[in-house]
Amino acid sequence: MPESSTFSTKQRILEAAEDLFAKHGFAGASLRQVTAAANVNLAAVNYHFGSKDRLIEEVFRRRLDELNARRLAALKRTLGKPGHSLEDVLAAFIKPALELSLDRSGGPAFVRVLARAYAEHNERLRKFLSDNYGHVLKEFAAAFAALLPKLEKEELYWRLDIVAGALTYAMADFGVIKRRSGQSERDFRDRAAQHLIRFAAAGLREPQGTRD
Amino acid sequence: MPESSTFSTKQRILEAAEDLFAKHGFAGASLRQVTAAANVNLAAVNYHFGSKDRLIEEVFRRRLDELNARRLAALKRTLGKPGHSLEDVLAAFIKPALELSLDRSGGPAFVRVLARAYAEHNERLRKFLSDNYGHVLKEFAAAFAALLPKLEKEELYWRLDIVAGALTYAMADFGVIKRRSGQSERDFRDRAAQHLIRFAAAGLREPQGTRD
DNA sequence: TTAGACTTCAAACGAGCGTTTTAAATGCGC
DNA sequence: GCGCATTTAAAACGCTCGTTTGAAGTCTAA
Numbered sequence: 219m220p221e222s223s224t225f226s227t228k229q230r231i232l233e234a235a236e237d238l239f240a241k242h243g244f245a246g247a248s249l250r251q252v253t254a255a256a257n258v259n260l261a262a263v264n265y266h267f268g269s270k271d272r273l274i275e276e277v278f279r280r281r282l283d284e285l286n287a288r289r290l291a292a293l294k295r296t297l298g299k300p301g302h303s304l305e306d307v308l309a310a311f312i313k314p315a316l317e318l319s320l321d322r323s324g325g326p327a328f329v330r331v332l333a334r335a336y337a338e339h340n341e342r343l344r345k346f347l348s349d350n351y352g353h354v355l356k357e358f359a360a361a362f363a364a365l366l367p368k369l370e371k372e373e374l375y376w377r378l379d380i381v382a383g384a385l386t387y388a389m390a391d392f393g394v395i396k397r398r399s400g401q402s403e404r405d406f407r408d409r410a411a412q413h414l415i416r417f418a419a420a421g422l423r424e425p426q427g428t429r430d
Numbered sequence: 431m432p433e434s435s436t437f438s439t440k441q442r443i444l445e446a447a448e449d450l451f452a453k454h455g456f457a458g459a460s461l462r463q464v465t466a467a468a469n470v471n472l473a474a475v476n477y478h479f480g481s482k483d484r485l486i487e488e489v490f491r492r493r494l495d496e497l498n499a500r501r502l503a504a505l506k507r508t509l510g511k512p513g514h515s516l517e518d519v520l521a522a523f524i525k526p527a528l529e530l531s532l533d534r535s536g537g538p539a540f541v542r543v544l545a546r547a548y549a550e551h552n553e554r555l556r557k558f559l560s561d562n563y564g565h566v567l568k569e570f571a572a573a574f575a576a577l578l579p580k581l582e583k584e585e586l587y588w589r590l591d592i593v594a595g596a597l598t599y600a601m602a603d604f605g606v607i608k609r610r611s612g613q614s615e616r617d618f619r620d621r622a623a624q625h626l627i628r629f630a631a632a633g634l635r636e637p638q639g640t641r642d
Numbered sequence: 643t644t645a646g647a648c649t650t651c652a653a654a655c656g657a658g659c660g661t662t663t664t665a666a667a668t669g670c671g672c
Numbered sequence: 673g674c675g676c677a678t679t680t681a682a683a684a685c686g687c688t689c690g691t692t693t694g695a696a697g698t699c700t701a702a
Contacts, residue, residue, distance in 0.1 A: 249659080249661090250658075259681055260661095261662080261680080262680070264661060269660080330551070337546045338546075339542070377629060380626070383598075384592050391591060417589060417592055421632045423632070460688075461689080461691090473692080473693090474651090476690080476691060476692080477649075478649095
């Protein structure tokens, strides 16, 4: 199975799929649209991926494998530092995602795909993501828990859930937000990271109230 | 045009549509699924609403008219109080949405529909929502701006965007979160509102940083 | 009770869907 | 250059989609 020769077709399908899934959703983007945009024969999807569902999974795997590896590496580096802060852990989670949407072509599209997956409560997709990347979230949750010992577990999970949702939505909108003229992409992303980290840290650190 | 006789069919279509749009998305839920769930003839959708797109809009209008009226009323009440706080304004935004998902049947489904609309960047839908309900967001933005005079406009909009995303996402998941046994629905919602308000207030109030 | 507006219904429309099939083209070690 | 596995190609499969049609049914007011 000579990978080099299949590479181009598979790659083009994945890129077109990512873009169209971001624009029209998983159900809304058809394989005919995808293959037309990729300049590839319609049957190529089922030849290379087996089905539309598996193509969707591959769209996620391609980006998430690297994204989560970077997140874990950054987390490990952070946990190694003796006096690491909440902001450091948040940065380990957020910055790789921001870099993804900056570095690679198609990154901005992918974070929108990710937001869609968040909004969908599709059973198959949730299981796939949980099976493949659930351990990453668990490691981050443990790191947060260690830094916020006074928060009850239930309260912490509440807040992490809100933070994850907020970050996902915010990053999905980055491709749309128009930045100040003259501001470089890098500057913009750095400011964005600062905003997100500060915002999330404030929400997590706020002392737990007992009752009103 | 005798409204009373059409009422039942239209109502049943709207309720089935809301539920199925929440579950499978706008493209993913077909009119055949909707009409079957509503126990109504397939052609009834096009007879009563004209098209699938207009049905989608009507699903939004039915809930948002009341939701936004309540939000504006709560905001007006809050702004009338002399010493009102950031938390009060946030409560005016959040509590009506939480009550919607508590009071009415189908409410939890609708907030998930709302989250989907957020994730979609559908031009037609965005225009419809902005045309019909954009003024509500503007009034809230003004109220926030008055309470956070030290924040630059750009910074404020950043944060409001994140808050709106976080809230939308969090409320969409309320139907899924399992609450402690013995905890009443009302208690759960009140606690949820406290969490969201405290979280959002902390993120908004955090002093603006100049640069790292 | 009959006229007429409104609503429901079964059936069909053309179009597009994901997938499969079968054959032609391509790349590559021998 | 031949033989073979891999990839591309065109066409068709059965199915579901949103929408339209025209007739049947239902209700109300005169």
